[in-house]
Amino acid sequence: MSRQLEITIAGAGLAGSLLASLLADRGHRVRVFERRPDPRRSGFLGGRSINLALSARGLEALEAIGIRDEVMQNAIPMQGRIMHDANSQTSFHPYSANPDEAINSVSRGDLNIRLLDAAASRPNVSLHFQEPVVDVDFASGIAHVQHDHDEDLKHVKSDLIVGADGAYSAVRGAMQSAGGFGFRQQYISHGYKELVIPPQPDGGFALEKNALHIWPRGASMMIALPNADGSFTCTLFWPWEGPGTSFESLEDVEDLVGYFRGIYPDAVDLMPTLEEDYRENPIGHLVMISCERWTCGHSAVLLGDAAHAIVPFFGQGMNAAFQDCIVLDRHLEAADRDVRTAIAAFSAEQKPNGDAISQLSLENFLVMRDKVSSPWFRFRERLAKWLHLVLPRHVQPVYNLVSFSTTPYRDIVEKRARHRRAMQALVTAMLGLGALAIAFLVGTFV
Ligand SMILES: Cc1cc2nc3c(=O)[nH]c(=O)nc-3n(C[C@H](O)[C@H](O)[C@H](O)COP(=O)(O)OP(=O)(O)OC[C@H]3O[C@@H](n4cnc5c(N)ncnc54)[C@H](O)[C@@H]3O)c2cc1C
Structure with missing residues (x-):
């Protein structure tokens, strides 16, 4: 019988909670520490995109922990893009010649909750909310965890520490402090803001439901993904500043609805709360992270956004993070649970994949906002x-x-x-x- 490992995961977001189930199913003892409150009690406080496109890699990982079917029950397949031009003309462009191939719009909050329920149902997983990992001692394999806003820290020793704590990872920060850890962080010139197209009075969808809608406008764009309640979440991807359409240039515009009518004429009448949403919803940064390697010492590893945050234009950040989990689990088994060997092999395999999807995602921005027209x-x-x-x-x-x-x-x-x-x-x-x-x-x- 192989050795049971003590594993600490920082972050109970999408990747951390999925990884907990995968590793628990191998018989390891897994402790997950999450900075935020439990979304199953407090409601989801994601602060980032309300829905996500789930595709093959994500589905494979959900299948591995047995929740693919329940997630897909609330998913909305999108078989292609519908382009909306400046004259309100629309055209449909399928993603594949095979009509059965679709990407799926899912709610981020709902998915995270299902992943947490799955992890919590495994007896060898313990979940700790409002307990952020604040530092890591890589030589001794100890994660320092803040408990209930106490000054005193918990010191958690384990065989493996996984940084699944997102783009602004504290585990990665500790790796940088440890020295010799190359890392690059880059913000693109565009930010994003979410708006909403509510369901029709009869509960139906205001636009074609089984498609990802795009309003490509050269340097900027708006997209909309369907939600199971009949609404669409729209996302503006606009430059932060500049003379054309930009968040800065709209600061002085008094007739906001009129401005939107000029660029997205067929969408405005579907957005009754446009002005309110635009003024109240924050603008998010789009950050790219690239690390020289994903390990530090012999027992700590990064995955998901902590290792390779990417821009969202291929809808792959979560899918890639889930694939990381599958690959890490595979390497741990292949190395017969020798952590040092497994994480080195994992980093060597996945780092080039992280770089590749980062490049493809950036290129797809140009495709979506411009080339598609x-x-x-x-x-x-x-x-x-x-x-x-x-x-x-x-x-x-x-x-x-x-x-x-x-x-x-x-x-x-x-x-x-x-x-x-x-x-x-x-x-x-x-x-x-x-x-x-x-x-x-x-x-x-x-
Ligand atoms: C606008 C937008 C749209 C997107 N659309 C898509 C899409 O359509 N498809 C897709 O695949 N991806 C999409 N993504 C990317 C996707 O959101 C991320 O890639 C994904 O969330 C990464 O998962 P993660 O678990 O690595 O990080 P996260 O989901 O960010 O989870 C990290 C978790 O760690 C916690 N945490 C942070 N610090 C600490 C700490 N010190 N200690 C403990 N816990 C901590 C956080 O609270 C969080 O719960 C999109 C991203 C954006 C911004």
Whole structure:
């Protein structure tokens, strides 16, 4: 019988609570410390996006802890994007040639609560709320935890400490203080703000329900994802400042509704609380985190946003965090619970994947806010989908690989680079042949 490990997880957010169940099912004793109050008692205080797109990687992880079906009962499949142009014309663009492939809109609060219920139902998991990890001593494997706002700290010794405490991770902070830990934090020039399209008076959806709606406007955009109660959560992704549409430029606008009517004409009448929501809801920062490695010492590791916060434009942050959990669990078993070996192998495998999805997510911002409205881009997308239908093993669009497969993100980026090189070679060869043919014709007839 393999050794039972004592494991401490900082953060009972999406990744931390899922990981607790996975590791408990292997027989380990897991203690989870969370900074916030228990959302099952106090209501969800997430402060970040109300709904999330759940796709293949996330579903695989939920399946592994046995809650995929219950989560999917309240999910709304989105089979494609609906684009809303400046003249209120709409067009539907499926994500895949296979109509069964969809991403799923789920409530962040509901999902977090289900994950916590799942963890709490395992007898070898203990959950501690309002008990933040404030520091870690990596040499002795001790996490210092604040208890009930006391000055005195709890000192929790374990075989493995996991930092699943989000983009502003205290565990990562302790790794930086320990020295020799390379780390980069970058804010993009855009922030985000959430607004709402409520259900219709009869409880129905005000827009097509099974789609992700986008109002692409070049440098900025608005998106809307459906919620199970018939509403949509809209998110503005706007530059913080600048002369065009930006949060700063709207500060002086008196007729806010009129301004919105100018850019999102078909949405405004669906948003009766627009002015109130815009003035009251905060603007969130979009941060990217990249760490040189995800481990410190022989027994501490980061995952999820703590290791690789990314911008949300591929809807992959949570899905990637869940995949981290699956991979860490796999390495612990493969290394026969030798923590040092397992976390080194985990970091070596997942760090390049974190970098790859970070790059893909940033690139997809340009696609969503701008390229999707270009006819040439749409033609290429349609061609890729058609080729995928005809040659499914040879042509797989990046979107499909990211959202509908669990292929490591690094492999997707490499595959795309190979594909681009092959296409360039093909185009060069065709141009060369064309030039030869012209030279031949000129030589023959002139
Ligand atoms: C606008 C927006 C839209 C998004 N949309 C999507 C989407 O559609 N699909 C998708 O896959 N991802 C999406 N994401 C990304 C997703 O939200 C994150 O990637 C995901 O929440 C990461 O999970 P996590 O558990 O690593 O971190 P978190 O969910 O942030 O959880 C971290 C937890 O740690 C706790 N904590 C913090 N400090 C401490 C401490 N010192 N001690 C103990 N606990 C602590 C926090 O309270 C929190 O509960 C979106 C993000 C944003 C901002």
